[in-house]
Amino acid sequence: MAEKNMSLKKCPMPSLDPNYRNKVFEEVATGYTYDMAIEEARRCLHCKNKPCVSKCPVQIDIPEFIAKLANEDIEGAFEVINRSSSLPAVCGRVCPQETQCESKCVRGIKGEPVGIGRLERFVADWHREHATEKPTAPASNGHKVAIIGAGPAGLTCAGDLARMGYKVTVYEALHVAGGVLSYGIPEFRLPKAIVNKEVGNLKAMGVDIETDMVIGKVLTIDELFEMGNEAVFIGSGAGLPRFMGIPGESLKGVYSANEFLTRINLMKAYRDGSKTPIRHGKKVAVVGGGNVAMDAARCAKRLGADEVYIVYRRSMNELPARAEEVEHAQEEGIIFKTLTNPVEVLAFNNPDDPRDPRNGEVCGMKCVEMELGEPDASGRRRPIVKEGSEFVLDIDTMIMAIGTSPNPLIRSTTPGLEANKHGCIVTQGEDGLTSREGVYAGGDAVTGAATVILAMGAGKNAAAAIDEYIKSK
């Protein structure tokens, strides 16, 4: 085995210059070089009890793949990852490794943990660029399964079932597969060519992906069973955007983050000549502090905004976004207005001309300052309004990124499918079985908005449970 690298720090991730990248949609983090990857892989101590694996929702054998990488067997490393993950190039880019695998890394006790995510990305990218063998369809076991939603949960479930020999059809409502990977996460964080390639691999394994199919409308779950499917997995996500319920939310220039990001990522509104319109705001406020808020803010900046604010009611310490995303946003010039909460969106109004096209456009946001009180149910300190702190933020575009709820289309058209008061589908335990026999669910449709990797973990567990269910019939 090659010599260990005992550096306390991770090999830094090369990335584009902030002042260049905040005007373009090219991928920000450019990825490790071969030498960087081997060096970083040699920081791994190959702990026998593998604490990192316990925090991976899809249970990748991390020390094993890193050992292969350290020995420059990159294809071997890919095979290890590929056993457990259908979307390695995606996870290596968007997983919150700092709270998962890397949080348990022994190297992290006295220094920085091994850059597991960066290594996963390197291995997946290397495989994509160098591998000559195409994935092939395994021998059929003669059983059919339908999957609703081609996002991270559905694609993972599809990949695992296809590997076991199931004939899998994935139904997707939009015109392309990928779910949030396609419509939500921007090109500069996750190039769409990578998503397409990973979807292509699933197709090569025999998975059918039917786009333009809104299940619950064009076909019901009962009809999917009539068509010969023996089980159904629901991975329809948490697409329904929340609004704050403050005055002015429907003015011209107020977007949900979903709409803003979908126009940009799915419909390519950022490209010259795009047929889908988007507003190029000069002063943009994004309300919320999660990864979606960071994505929206960084997109707004790239569309040419002079000032982009993240408006968040708690402090920098409570931001739910990944630390790396917050850092990237700051580097790109996003202004953080924390401990601030909007109370009203203000409209332009020309009193002399009711037909002035600017009437009804956003021209400001009335905000209050907040301070932090005692911790609330979520364990975070509750924000309280500071008396008399009202002020107006001068903006022309507002983007609401305060969360989403599960899509109602499936639960409202499937008799006997239980959902809780938040609209989340109720499942029994880890394997995703719903209140209907043979119907499984996972990802944001069950948990409410969460992460790509948790959805993938749920898809994986459900695939195993579906296999067991069909075999025991």
Add this chain to the structure above:
Amino acid sequence: MFKIVKKQPLNPTVTKMVIEAPLVARKAKAGQFIILRASEDGERIPLTIAGYDREAGTVDIIFQIVGGTTMELNALNEGDFLPDFVGPLGRPSEVEGFKKVAVVGGGVGCAIALPVAQALHANGCEVHSVVGFRCKDLVILEDEFNACSAKVCMMTDDGTYGTKGLVTNALDELIKAGNEYDEVIAIGPVIMMKFVCQLTKKYNIKTVISMNPIMIDGTGMCGGCRLTVGGETKFACVDGPDFDGHLVDFDEAMKRGAMYRDFEQHKRDEFCNLLNKEA
């Protein structure tokens, strides 16, 4: 891919297309809509279903050429294919249990009002149709309305056909003449629906309108189609497109509808230039 089986201009600015989409046709109901793209890099636009044939597996759409995408759509011909045609979306109109209903259609909105009128008629309801157009040249679907209505009031803004005046004038007269409607259904430009609702509110007649706002996915994901109904935020794609017209904030809807007017004008001009070049 979805084949254009038939294309028929209804007037200089309105075109009807029959699209081969068997799965959509199997489930479609009056009042629902579809989302299509006219080309692989095209915009997604919602269009209300204007008719369907379950046996032939086809769905009719009728659209007005207003922006880049509808112009692009109109440049396609019989035998061409649409890359995407998704539906049926939204809730169907309620058409059962009525004895007498006034259906009010304005302009291309008549294309959406017609299947509702036909469904009501098929359910044994007495339908009075009030249809309005800017002028004689823009009149569409007259025979079809005659076939499913006990009474048709044809109105034009300039008096070149039917009676000169607005649909609200005709509706007011029908109500004043003693017609007792269980419901009024109004489908057309937002401004027309607003004034129909003002009128029926006066008479306290329940009025249902159909919204056709800006939309991307049509499944409740983008929130672009939101409108205020009775003080609450609703999504036209999943909560509608039909709403109680007496509760809708029409002024807000009109402003939101104009959000991309400049862009559309620009795209339309761009597309015209492209056609000219090719010619």
